[in-house]
Amino acid sequence: MNASDRSLTPVSVPGDWSPASWRAFAAAQQPTYPDARALEEVLGELGRLPPLVTSWEILALKKQLAEAQEGKRFLLQGGDCAESFADCESALVSNRLKVLLQMSLVLVHGLRLPVVRVGRFAGQYAKPRSADMEEKDGVSLPSYRGDFINQPEFTAEARTADPRRMIKGHARSAMTMNFVRALIDGGFADLHHPEYWDLGWVGHSPLSDEYRRMVAAVGDAVRFMETISGEALHNLNRADFYTSHEALLLPYEEALTRQVPRQWGWFNLSTHFPWIGMRTAALDGAHVEYFRGLRNPVAVKIGPSVTPDQLLRLADALNPDNEPGRLSFIHRMGAAKVAEKLPPLLDAMRREGRRVLWICDPMHGNTESTSNGYKTRRFDNIRAEVEASFELHAAAGTRLGGVHLELTGENVTECTGGARELTDTDLARAYRSTVDPRLNYEQSLEIAMLIVRKQTSLAAPVTP
Numbered sequence: 001m002n003a004s005d006r007s008l009t010p011v012s013v014p015g016d017w018s019p020a021s022w023r024a025f026a027a028a029q030q031p032t033y034p035d036a037r038a039l040e041e042v043l044g045e046l047g048r049l050p051p052l053v054t055s056w057e058i059l060a061l062k063k064q065l066a067e068a069q070e071g072k073r074f075l076l077q078g079g080d081c082a083e084s085f086a087d088c089e090s091a092l093v094s095n096r097l098k099v100l101l102q103m104s105l106v107l108v109h110g111l112r113l114p115v116v117r118v119g120r121f122a123g124q125y126a127k128p129r130s131a132d133m134e135e136k137d138g139v140s141l142p143s144y145r146g147d148f149i150n151q152p153e154f155t156a157e158a159r160t161a162d163p164r165r166m167i168k169g170h171a172r173s174a175m176t177m178n179f180v181r182a183l184i185d186g187g188f189a190d191l192h193h194p195e196y197w198d199l200g201w202v203g204h205s206p207l208s209d210e211y212r213r214m215v216a217a218v219g220d221a222v223r224f225m226e227t228i229s230g231e232a233l234h235n236l237n238r239a240d241f242y243t244s245h246e247a248l249l250l251p252y253e254e255a256l257t258r259q260v261p262r263q264w265g266w267f268n269l270s271t272h273f274p275w276i277g278m279r280t281a282a283l284d285g286a287h288v289e290y291f292r293g294l295r296n297p298v299a300v301k302i303g304p305s306v307t308p309d310q311l312l313r314l315a316d317a318l319n320p321d322n323e324p325g326r327l328s329f330i331h332r333m334g335a336a337k338v339a340e341k342l343p344p345l346l347d348a349m350r351r352e353g354r355r356v357l358w359i360c361d362p363m364h365g366n367t368e369s370t371s372n373g374y375k376t377r378r379f380d381n382i383r384a385e386v387e388a389s390f391e392l393h394a395a396a397g398t399r400l401g402g403v404h405l406e407l408t409g410e411n412v413t414e415c416t417g418g419a420r421e422l423t424d425t426d427l428a429r430a431y432r433s434t435v436d437p438r439l440n441y442e443q444s445l446e447i448a449m450l451i452v453r454k455q456t457s458l459a460a461p462v463t464p
Helices: 036-048 055-069 089-112 164-185 208-229 250-255 286-289 307-319 338-351 379-396 424-429 440-457
Strands: 075-081 115-119 133-136 139-142 241-244 271-276 298-302 327-331 357-360 367-369 375-377 400-404
Touching: 036 164, 036 250, 055 075, 055 115, 055 400, 055 424, 075 089, 089 115, 089 164, 089 440, 164 250, 250 286, 286 307, 298 307, 307 327, 307 338, 307 379, 307 400, 327 338, 338 379, 357 379, 375 379, 379 400, 379 440, 400 440
Parallel strands: 075 115, 075 400, 115 241, 241 271, 271 298, 298 327, 327 357, 357 400
Antiparallel strands: 133 139, 367 375
8 A cells, every 4th residue: 555545544533523622722822802793603604605625635735745755745835924915916926826836846857856836825814923912102902913813004993803804814815726726727837838937027136047947958858758758748737736824713714624525524625734833832722622633734833942742742633643644844943953953853753653744944943133123034044944954854864855935926125145145224125024024036946946956965975
């Protein structure tokens, strides 16, 4: 029985679980809604709306993640730190998709592996906050928790949690998914024409020549294979694409958790690949309780404070049957701590024989504030954590099977460094994020090339 077959084998369904069982647990990072009746009416409406994804798409992704665990694929997961309703525009969505397609082309070409493409969008509308309240000029108001919940403007009306925003978020997610599917099905991802994925503003990029050489090499390879086979390779005109978001707002996730015909168990049909954030990963918390009953592949963000024992207990709770493709751990340690904090976790999981897909998030552990008041991430630190993670996995006998990045296809200046050597002074020029700083296109493509070079160097034979 291969890994793909095993991933469809029924596993233990928790008998004491329901989509609402999380309500008996402490639920962190949830908003306070002033009108409980209005909230229940919205949840009832959400429960009747069509789902955003399908169970067969979810199971297909789980198979691919199982293959990534075995080193047969590589996961590229990326998108905005927090989506906004105002950014549900065709140009923004297509540019984000172009970036991920271009990065995946670099990875496919360099790693010689299929890439699992997962967008961090179509539902990334809620964000955890460090404090429930925010104070300005002596006025205290609820923190902005993402467009699912309230608005960023610092007024009492804007900051009041409004359940109707979940309906609006569902609609925006559906529009985003519909557009992405239409682009993919219409040949937007056609490997016969990867030059169509170019973004106009990066024609002068220091990386553009190297990227275009890769495009030419892929085009030559496609034409060669078609010449040999005597027919067009039609399966190259589209690409599988999946969505993910932090399943933070539990009432919304519960309303979109469904049973489907001819399948056992429960599926979260708001996204293919939900994850638990570091702030809500308590073993006795509501989010772990909710996630343990889903058939979706799930992930957990883990930081430098996590111990090997905690990690093993999370694996016990979320993947008790050690099902292939079910569980991913996204480590986000920071460049300064990854060498110390990651190896004990890798050793514990390997020693216990746990199946897990290891993913590196080099963004969140490297956030800092500049002297001129901007939150940023330095490209050198992002690069250092990616490279160290590959080396640490190789030394531990485990496998780094993917990366998780906050990025955009827009010409922003939010992270310093990279090919254009952005400085703190450049941040004011095009800083647009309302929450966390993102890699722009050039920096994203540079990370993809860096991954290829690092993996190639580790795989190269050692000369005596």
